[in-house]
Amino acid sequence: MENQVPLRIVLAKVGIDGHDRGVKVVTRGLRDAGFHVIYPGLWQSPEAVVRTVADEDADWLGISLLSGTHMTLVPRILELLNAAGLQHVGVLVGGIIPETDIPKLTELGVARVFGPGTPLPEIVEFLRSEGSRTHA
Numbered sequence: 034m035e036n037q038v039p040l041r042i043v044l045a046k047v048g049i050d051g052h053d054r055g056v057k058v059v060t061r062g063l064r065d066a067g068f069h070v071i072y073p074g075l076w077q078s079p080e081a082v083v084r085t086v087a088d089e090d091a092d093w094l095g096i097s098l099l100s101g102t103h104m105t106l107v108p109r110i111l112e113l114l115n116a117a118g119l120q121h122v123g124v125l126v127g128g129i130i131p132e133t134d135i136p137k138l139t140e141l142g143v144a145r146v147f148g149p150g151t152p153l154p155e156i157v158e159f160l161r162s163e164g165s166r167t168h169a
Contacts, residue, residue: 039069040165042093045082046075047110050100055149059095059127062153068160079106083113086122092165098128103138111142123163127151 042063044056053075060072071089073081086094094114096107107126114120126138127147135146145159 039067040092040160041069041071041089042095042160043071043073043082043086043089043091044095044097045073045077045085046097047077047079047082047106048098048100048102049076050098050102051075052099053097055099055127056095056097059097059153059156063157063160066153066157068157079109079113082110083117083119086114086119087117091122093123093125093160095125095127098126098130101129103128103130104134107138107143108141125156 044060046053046056056072060070063070071085071091073085077085082094082096085091094110096110098106103126111124114122114124123144124142125145125147126143129149130138130146138146144163147156
């Protein structure tokens with residue numbers, strides 16, 4: 034990533050899910066890999082997450098969910114991103130997501146779902162290969 038502006042990634046914990054160890058590990062790993070990572074903390078509303086994405090001019094949004102609310106919260110966030118003109122921002126989902134729901138999330142527009150135990154280099158490689166959808 035030398036001589037390039039680092040990708041800007043918002044990582045968000047949405048809803049009442051209070052388990053943040055995994056998202057903090059991913060935050061640190063992505064920062065160590067040279068990405069600019071914004072983690073606004075626990076208990077974010079979908080509206081607050083989209084506001085952060087806009088305010089931070091993010092290239093990617095990573096949503097961390099362990100609460101089983103992914104089929105409610107992710108569609109709402111995607112709807113809000115589209116309404117805000119931010120449909121170009123790539124969306125990732127991480128956490129405990131049943132295999133049967135992954136194709137549904139992908140159909141809605143999620144670029145990739147990373148489950149528990151995904152090696153950090155796999156996430157880094159995915160982001161580097163996809164690059165920015167926001168900036169040339």
